[in-house]
Amino acid sequence: MKKRGDYLFVEKDNDVYTVSLTPELQDDIGTVGYVEFKDEDNVKKGDALAKLEASKTVLDIPAPIGGKVVEKNTKLENDPKLLNSPDDKQNWLVKLSEVDESAFDQLKNA
């Protein structure tokens, strides 16, 4: 099941929630040149997940939902342009677990 919040998609697969960029956000920020993940793994909604340096802005990506970061797309550190890919197998940022189900339900349907 896929939802959206704060210009990001959140896709639920069992207990793992994958955060990726919406096409609107991709268009708005331009080509991503650098990705720097934040160290904190336990995030509240609004906490920064990563800093992106893109052609049209430098941006902290806020967590659309609280949870625990269980996986980071570390491929982005060598190939940040993957974030501009239309393929959501490529353009994801982090995977979260321990997400509050009801908070997820409150997000808009994608």
Add this chain to the structure above:
Amino acid sequence: MEQVERRQFLIKYMQHERYELARVRPEEMPSDETGQKRLLRKLFNLRQPDSASDEFVRIQDDYLNEVNHTEPFLGKSDLPQVKPKIYLWQGDITRLKVDAIVNPANSRMLGCFVPNHGCLDNLIHTKAGIQLRLADQKIMRGKSPEATGKAKITPGFNLPAKYVIHTVGPVIIHQVTPLRRDLLADSYRSCMQLAEAKGLHEIAFCCISTGEFRFPHPDAAKIAVKTVTDYLKEHPDAPDVIFAVYSPEDLALYKQELGVDK
């Protein structure tokens, strides 16, 4: 030491630095005051965040103290209050003797390097003195560029304001998108949060993002007023807010947004 001697000392010192560092040959000293002032500001603007001799700093501070006082400083009580906790005033924000003024920074966060550029970042750094860029560098050291919508604080040095709160507002590329609106609101909120956390009594906002960053003035005024008034409602201990607008057009827009009679 007279102002003219101080000015020439500062010019020669920085020209010497540039020669030592990069073999830049010094320009001839202009004979008139305006020419010298432009050359001095250019050298300030181009100067990297390096320390200088105690003598340089002392002479610079004396020089700036006199230059910055050309027009009287203004405190909160000199400004028109338009609502509880909100003041609206048109003029040069660098004259304000308040706890903090907001600097519309770029993501490098080191101040404007373009010689004699007309942006507020340039003016704030020129009037504060070389210490401000050094302080910028200290807070940015080892970090990648500053994200849009955040805020950082430094002392104001030779400015009448105690602190400068630096925020990078959104740049408008082709059009105003929902993300860019949110980021402008983030900038205002981040500045308020930082000022409140520091226990400041008042904060003076410029019109963030409306200069070089091309955010349309009417939209920006709406977002500024709404974000700040919402914040004040939720935070009774927040600092007082001064909207220090530069142009008569912005003054009219803010009056409209604040519901103030013309």
